[in-house]
Amino acid sequence: MTASPPPSESVIRFQQVTKRFDPDVTALDRISLEVAPGEVVVLLGLSGSGKSTLLRHVDGLHRPTSGAVTVLGTDVGRARPRELRLLRRRVGFIFQQFNLVGRLTVLENVCTGALGRLRGPRLGLRSYPRALRHEAIDHLDRVGLADQVFQRADTLSGGQQQRVAVARALMQRPEILLADEPVASLDPESARTVMQLIRDIAEEQRLTVMCSLHQVEMALSWADRIVGLRLGEVVMEASTGALDASSVMSVYEKVSAPMAPVTAGERL
Numbered sequence: 001m002t003a004s005p006p007p008s009e010s011v012i013r014f015q016q017v018t019k020r021f022d023p024d025v026t027a028l029d030r031i032s033l034e035v036a037p038g039e040v041v042v043l044l045g046l047s048g049s050g051k052s053t054l055l056r057h058v059d060g061l062h063r064p065t066s067g068a069v070t071v072l073g074t075d076v077g078r079a080r081p082r083e084l085r086l087l088r089r090r091v092g093f094i095f096q097q098f099n100l101v102g103r104l105t106v107l108e109n110v111c112t113g114a115l116g117r118l119r120g121p122r123l124g125l126r127s128y129p130r131a132l133r134h135e136a137i138d139h140l141d142r143v144g145l146a147d148q149v150f151q152r153a154d155t156l157s158g159g160q161q162q163r164v165a166v167a168r169a170l171m172q173r174p175e176i177l178l179a180d181e182p183v184a185s186l187d188p189e190s191a192r193t194v195m196q197l198i199r200d201i202a203e204e205q206r207l208t209v210m211c212s213l214h215q216v217e218m219a220l221s222w223a224d225r226i227v228g229l230r231l232g233e234v235v236m237e238a239s240t241g242a243l244d245a246s247s248v249m250s251v252y253e254k255v256s257a258p259m260a261p262v263t264a265g266e267r268l
């Protein structure tokens with residue numbers, strides 16, 4: 001399959017990146033990838049193919065074993081802890097399980113997205129500056145939850161909780177938005193709503209988005225480009241306009257396990 005031409009100016013660049021967790025587990029295998037500003041990229045692949053590991057390199061939660069990851073000009077492999085903290089402020093992350101604090105209100109959960117911009121810890125909603133609380137309400141309005149601001153987060157539906165997580169990520173004023181299977185726990189209708197919301201906001205704010213998904217049709221209608229991973233390697237990379245569902249399904253071909261050596265005893 002023909003790879004799309006590399007973007008001229010990239011905000012995310014993987015150069016021959018290998019990640020080993022131990023000598024037996026190669027999670028990423030010589031990955032080279034570039035993502036342009038404002039691009040929306042979906043990672044597809046079987047469970048264990050390396051999607052989460054790749055995403056976690058983009059905000060410096062992992063460092064490469066070899067090769068280089070450069071994100072918004074920061075060399076993730078060489079950055080000092082402080083530089084990584086600064087990078088993480090510029091990168092929002094949305095997770096499958098939302099990761100909200102259930103006993104806090106929706107508004108307070110969203111405010112926590114701004115903690116990287118504030119000095120010192122915060123305790124209670126009123127400890128956040130008023131302007132910031134208003135900013136949080138604006139984001140909740142954008143995700144359609146302005147009437148739920150004082151609800152406890154754990155009383156909301158899964159789709160609503162994920163919209164709160166989107167609002168919380170926006171409080172970071174991110175330049176890159178990462179999403180790791182953001183709709184895997186949602187019913188189809190809520191999944192469509194959340195994905196459309198992320199896409200619309202990404203366009204409005206010119207965010208660069210990298211998202212792992214398991215839904216091929218959704219990926220095709222949603223992304224600008226699809227990157228297919230298998231056993232930590234990029235096995236497909238193309239803009240969605242050049243793809244159909246059957247060509248994408250090749251990413252999911254099972255890799256047959258290596259043949260066990262036949263012992264002399266078995267030959268007899």
Ligand SMILES: Nc1ncnc2c1ncn2[C@@H]1O[C@H](COP(=O)(O)OP(=O)(O)OP(=O)(O)O)[C@@H](O)[C@H]1O
Pocket residue numbers: 021022025026027045046047048049050051052053054
């Ligand atoms: N912290 C870790 N320590 C050891 N091995 C890990 C660690 N994180 C991931 N792995 C291994 O790396 C490989 C890739 O895992 P990863 O979670 O990136 O896959 P994935 O494509 O995101 O899977 P899924 O779709 O199930 O989330 C797997 O073999 C996994 O077991």
